[in-house]
Amino acid sequence: MEKRYFTIGMAGHIDHGKTTLTKALTNVDTDRLKEEKERQISIELGFAPLYEDENIQISVIDVPGHERFIRQMIAGVAGIDLVVLVVAADEGVMPQTKEHLEILGFLGIKSGIVAITKMDKVDEEFSELVKEDIYKELSGTVFENSPYVLVDSLSHKGIDELKSQIIHSLEQQDVRDAKGSFRLPIDQVFTVKGQGTVVRGTVYEGAVEEGQLLTIMPQGIEVKARQLQVHHQPAKQAFAGQRVAINLSNVTKEEIDRGDVLVSSEHFIITRTIDVSIQMVEDLEHLVKQRMPIKCHIGTAEVMGRIVFFDRNELKENGGEILCQLRLEEEIVTKRGDRFILRRPSPQETIGGGWVIDPKGEKYRFGHQTIEELAKKKEGSPTERITAALIEAKSLSIDELIKRTSLDKETVSLALTGNEFISYSNKEYTLLAIIKEVEEELFDRLNDYHKQFPLRNGVNKAELLQGLKKWYSRPLVEYVIEQGTASKLFQRKGVFVSLATFTPHVPSSWEKRTDNLLNDLKRDGLQVKYLNDYIKEAGIPEALVEDVKRYWTEREMIIPLDESYFYHGDVFTEAVKTLQAGTENEFDVGKAKEVLGLSRKYMIPFLERLDENGITRRVENKRVWL
Numbered sequence: 001m002e003k004r005y006f007t008i009g010m011a012g013h014i015d016h017g018k019t020t021l022t023k024a025l026t027n028v029d030t031d032r033l034k035e036e037k038e039r040q041i042s043i044e045l046g047f048a049p050l051y052e053d054e055n056i057q058i059s060v061i062d063v064p065g066h067e068r069f070i071r072q073m074i075a076g077v078a079g080i081d082l083v084v085l086v087v088a089a090d091e092g093v094m095p096q097t098k099e100h101l102e103i104l105g106f107l108g109i110k111s112g113i114v115a116i117t118k119m120d121k122v123d124e125e126f127s128e129l130v131k132e133d134i135y136k137e138l139s140g141t142v143f144e145n146s147p148y149v150l151v152d153s154l155s156h157k158g159i160d161e162l163k164s165q166i167i168h169s170l171e172q173q174d175v176r177d178a179k180g181s182f183r184l185p186i187d188q189v190f191t192v193k194g195q196g197t198v199v200r201g202t203v204y205e206g207a208v209e210e211g212q213l214l215t216i217m218p219q220g221i222e223v224k225a226r227q228l229q230v231h232h233q234p235a236k237q238a239f240a241g242q243r244v245a246i247n248l249s250n251v252t253k254e255e256i257d258r259g260d261v262l263v264s265s266e267h268f269i270i271t272r273t274i275d276v277s278i279q280m281v282e283d284l285e286h287l288v289k290q291r292m293p294i295k296c297h298i299g300t301a302e303v304m305g306r307i308v309f310f311d312r313n314e315l316k317e318n319g320g321e322i323l324c325q326l327r328l329e330e331e332i333v334t335k336r337g338d339r340f341i342l343r344r345p346s347p348q349e350t351i352g353g354g355w356v357i358d359p360k361g362e363k364y365r366f367g368h369q370t371i372e373e374l375a376k377k378k379e380g381s382p383t384e385r386i387t388a389a390l391i392e393a394k395s396l397s398i399d400e401l402i403k404r405t406s407l408d409k410e411t412v413s414l415a416l417t418g419n420e421f422i423s424y425s426n427k428e429y430t431l432l433a434i435i436k437e438v439e440e441e442l443f444d445r446l447n448d449y450h451k452q453f454p455l456r457n458g459v460n461k462a463e464l465l466q467g468l469k470k471w472y473s474r475p476l477v478e479y480v481i482e483q484g485t486a487s488k489l490f491q492r493k494g495v496f497v498s499l500a501t502f503t504p505h506v507p508s509s510w511e512k513r514t515d516n517l518l519n520d521l522k523r524d525g526l527q528v529k530y531l532n533d534y535i536k537e538a539g540i541p542e543a544l545v546e547d548v549k550r551y552w553t554e555r556e557m558i559i560p561l562d563e564s565y566f567y568h569g570d571v572f573t574e575a576v577k578t579l580q581a582g583t584e585n586e587f588d589v590g591k592a593k594e595v596l597g598l599s600r601k602y603m604i605p606f607l608e609r610l611d612e613n614g615i616t617r618r619v620e621n622k623r624v625w626l
Contacts, residue, residue: 003054003055003056003057003239004055004056004057004170004175004241005056005057005175005203005239005240005241005242006056006057006058006059006081006082006170006173006175006241007058007059007060007061007080007081007202007241007242007243008050008058008059008060008061008080008081008082008083008084008166008170009060009061009062009080009082009083009084010022010060010061010062010083010084010086011083011084011085011086011100011104012085012086012087012097012100013086013087013088013091013094013096013097013100017086017088017117017118017153018062018086019062020117020153020154021084021086021115021117021151021153022048022060022062023153024151024153024154024156024159025048025050025060025159025162025163026048026049026050026060028048028049048060048062048231049231050163050166051163051166051167056167056170056171057230057242058166058167058170059202059231059242059243061080061202061243080109080202081111081170081173081241082109082111082112082113082166082169082170082173083104083109083111083112083113083142084112084113084114084115084162084166085097085100085101085104085112085113085114085115085138085143085146086115086117087114087115087116087117087134088116088117088118089116089117089118089119089121089122089126089127089130089150090118090121090122090130092130092133092134092137093133093134093137093138097137098137099350101138101141101142101143102281102282102350102353103341103350103353104141104142105141105142105353106279106339106340106341106352106353106354107339107341107353108339108355109142110142111146111169111170111173112142112143112146113146113147113148113149113162113165113166113169114134114138114143114146114147114148114149115149115151115162116130116131116134116148116149116150116151117151117152117153118152118153119150119151119152119157119158120152120154120155120157127150131148134148147165147169149161149162149165175240175241181205181206181263181264181265181267181268181402181408181409182203182205182206182207182208182212182214182262182263182264182265183203183204183205183206183261183262183263183264183268184199184201184202184203184204184208184244184246184261184262184263185201185202185204185259185260185261185299185300185301186199186200186201186256186257186258186259186260186261186262186300187200187201187202187258187300188200188201188258189253189256189257189258190253191253192247195226195227195247196226196247196248196249197247197248197251197252197253197256198245198246198247198248199245199246199248199256199262200243200244200245200246201243201244201262201300202241202242202243202244203238203239203240203241203242203244204240204299205240206240206264207237207238207239207240208225208228208237208238208244208246208262208264209225209228209236209237209238210225210226210227210228210235210236210237211224211225211226212224212225212264213225213264214248214262214263214264215262215263215264215266216248216251216255216256216260216261216262217260217261217262217263217268217270217333218260218261218270218331218332218333219255219260221250221251221255221256222250223248223249223250223251223262224248224249224250225246225247225248226247226248226249227246227247228244228245228246228247229244229245229246229247230242230243230244230245231243246262248262258300258301259299259300259301259302259303259332260301260333261299261301261333263333266399266403267399267402267403267409268333268334268335268403269333269334269335269359269360269403269404269406270331270332270333271328271331271332271333271334271359271360271361272305272327272328272329272330272331272332273325273326273327273328273360273361273362273363274325274326274328274332274334274356274357274358274359274360274361275323275324275325275356275357275358275361275374275377276323276324276325276326276340276354276355276356276357277321277322277323277354277355277357277378278321278322278324278342278352278353278354279320279321279322279352279353279354280315280317280319280322280351280352281350281351281352284315284316284317284351285347285349286344286347286349287314287315287316288307288314288315288351288352289313289314289315290307290308290309290312290313290314291306291307291308292306292307292344293305293306293345294306294307294326294342294343294344294345294351295342295343295344295345296326296328296332296340296341296342297340297341297342297343298332298334298338298339298340298341298356299332299333299334299338301332301333303328303329303330303332304328304329304330304345305326305327305328305329306326306327307324307325307326307342308324308325308326308327309322309324310323310324310325310364310365310366310367310370310371310374311323311366311367311368311370311371321354323357323371323374323375323378325361325364326340326342326361334356334359335356335359335406336356336357336358336359336385336405336406336407337355337356337406338355338356338359339353339354339355339356340353340354340355340356341353342354356406357374357377357378358377359406360403360404376388382405382407382411382412382414382415383415383418383420385405385407386401386405386407386412386415386416386421387420387431389401389404389405390421390429390430390431390434391431391434394430394434394471394472394473394476395424395428395429395430395434395472395473395475395476396428396429396430397427397428397429398412398413398416398429401416401429416429419432420432420433422434422435424475424476424479425475425479428473428475428476430476434476435479435480435483438468438472438476438477438480439480439484439489441468441471441472442464442468442477442480442481442484442490442497443489443499445459445464445467446458446459446490446497446498446499446502447499450498450499450502453547454504454505454506454507455504455505455506455507455544455547455548455550455551456496456504456547456550456551457493457494457496457498457504457554458491458493458496458497458498458499458502459496459497459498460495460496460497461481461492461495461496461497462495464477464481464497465477465478481497488500504551506548506551507544510540510541510544513538513539513540514538514540514548516538517534517535517537517538517540518552518557518558518568520534520537520538521534521558521566521567521568521571522568522570522571525571526567526571526575526596526597526598526602526606527602528565528566528567528602530564530565531549531558531564531565531566532545532564535548549566555569556569557569559572559609560609561602561605561606561608561609562605565602565605567606572609575596575606576610576615578595578596579592579595579596580625582594582595583595583625585624585625586619586622586623586624586625587622587623588621588622588623589603589604589607589621592606592607592623607623610623611623614626
C-alpha cells in the first residue's frame with residue numbers, strides 16, 4: 001500500500017483556541033513571530049506534524065482567525081484535505097466563524113470535524129445549550145453531518161479522541177493526485193543563513209525530489225530544489241498533500257512572492273482571464289455590479305480584478321450558480337477545477353467563491369448564447385474537454401492539450417485513444433470531424449477554383465496553405481492533402497493540387513473560338529503571325545489569354561519559338577521530321593533554310609527551340625541531332 005499524505009487545517013474565530021489546540025495535538029507552538037506571541041493572535045500560517053505511521057502522514061496548518069488576516073486564512077485552507085472547525089464552548093458560533101464556513105464551502109472542502117474547545121470553562125448544562133446552538137448554526141454547511149468532539153486544550157480532555165477522529169476521517173478519504181505534474185502554490189518565502197532562499201507550501205499535486213529542476217511561475221524563473229524538508233526533517237521527496245519547505249538555488253527572496261507557484265512542467269497556464277462558476281454568500285450587504293472591482297484569492301495568490309457577467313448587470317442576492325468571467329490585473333497560474341474566493345476590496349467582505357471552468361477565457365458577447373457555451377464547458381468529461389479544446393484550436397499537441405484541459409498526461413493520453421481523435425505528424429492531435437471539415441473546405445476551394453480557372457492544373461499548394469492558415473495549422477492542411485490524395489479525393493501534379501475528378505479544359509463557351517484559332521495557326525504552317533494577332537481575331541477575352549497559352553503549351557498543342565511566335569504542335573512536329581529527313585547528322589543554318597524554306601526571322605528561333613527541347617545540340621556554328 002502506497003503511503004498517503006494529508007494536510008488538515010484549523011479554522012475558526014479569533015481567541016477560540018486554534019493555536020492552543022494545535023499545540024495540544026502536536027506539541028508544537030505554531031505562533032512563531034514575536035508579534036504573534038505579544039498579541040496572542042496568529043498572523044502567519046503555522047504548521048506542525050500531527051501523526052505518521054507506515055501508511056499515512058498528517059500535517060496541521062493553523063490558519064489565522066482575525067478578520068485582518070483573512071488573506072492568510074484563505075491561502076492556508078486552499079491546500080488542505082480536512083478542516084477542524086474550532087468553536088469555543090463559552091462563545092459559540094461567531095460572525096467570523098460564519099464567514100470562515102462560507103469560505104470553506106466555496107473552496108470545496110467536504111470533510112470536516114467540529115471541535116468544541118474550552119470545555120473546562122462551562123458547566124455541563126451550558127455545554128448542552130452551546131452544542132444545540134452550534135448544531136443549528138452549522139445546518140446547511142459542510143459541517144452539518146460532521147462529527148463533534150468536546151475538548152479542552154489545557155487539560156487535554158478529548159485530545160486523543162479528536163486525533164483518532166482525524167485519522168479515521170482521512171483514512172476514508174481519497175488522496176491527492178501524486179501522478180500529475182508537481183505544483184506548489186507558495187505561501188511563505190524566507191531566507192536561511194548560509195542556505196539562501198526557502199519557499200514553503202502544501203503540494204497541490206504531483207511530487208518533487210531533491211535536485212529536481214523547477215520553474216517559478218508566472219515569472220518563469222528556472223530554479224533547482226537543492227534541499228527539501230518535511231516537518232523540519234530532511235527529505236529526498238515530497239508528495240501531494242504534504243507541507244514542504246524547499247531550498248531553491250538561482251533565486252533571491254525578493255524575486256518571489258506569496259501567490260507565486262512552483263511547478264515542474266510547462267503544462268500550467270499563465271492567465272489573466274478565467275471563465276468561472278461562482279456562488280454568492282447568503283447575505284449580500286451590497287449590490288454586486290457588472291465589472292465591479294474584486295479581490296480574487298486563488299491558491300495562495302491575491303489578485304485584483306473585475307467580475308464580468310454575461311446575463312445580468314447586477315446581483316442583489318444569492319441566486320445559485322452564476323457562470324461568468326474574472327478579468328484580473330495580474331497574471332496567475334491556474335487550471336480547470338481550481339477553487340477561489342471573491343472579496344470586495346472596499347468595504348472589505350467576502351462576496352462569493354467558486355471554481356475555474358476554463359483558465360484561458362476569451363472575450364465573449366453579452367447574452368444567453370455565451371452562458372450556454374460556458375455551461376457546456378463546465379460539464380465536460382475528459383473526452384468532452386479535449387474535444388472542446390480541439391474544436392477551438394483545430395489541432396494541438398499533448399502538452400498543449402494538458403494545458404488547455406487541465407487534465408494530467410495519463411488522462412489525456414487515455415482519452416486520445418478514442419476513434420474520434422486523429423494523430424498526425426507524430427506530434428499533433430485533431431478530431432476526425434475536423435479532418436472532414438478541412439477536406440470539405442479544400443474540396444470547395446478547389447471546386448470553385450476549377451470553375452473560375454478551368455484551364456489551369458489546379459491551385460499551388462503554397463497558395464492553399466496560405467489561404468487556410470488563419471483557421472488551420474500548416475501541418476494539419478498538409479496532412480489532409482496527403483490523405484485526400486491517397487484516397488483519390490485530390491490529386492497532385494508538381495506543386496499543383498486539384499480534385500481527382502478534374503481535368504483542365506477549355507470552357508465550352510469559348511471552345512469554338514479556340515478551335516478556330518488553332519485551325520488558323522495550323523493553316524498558316526511555318527509562316528505564322530504574332531500569336532496575339534490570332535487571339536484578337538478569335539475574340540478570346542484578355543482574362544483568358546495567359547491561361548489559354550499556358551494550357552496549349554503544356555499539352556504541346558502550340559510550340560513557342562519566342563515570346564511572340566508560336567507554331568501549331570502538328571506543324572512543328574512535321575517540320576522537325578522534314579528537317580531531319582533533309583539533313584545529315586550535322587547541319588548548319590543555311591542547310592536548314594534550304595530544307596524548310598524559312599527566312600532567318602523564323603529559322604533562328606526554330607533552331608533554338610530544337611536545342612531547348614533537347615532535339616539538337618549546337619556545336620560552334622552547326623547543330624547535331626541527338
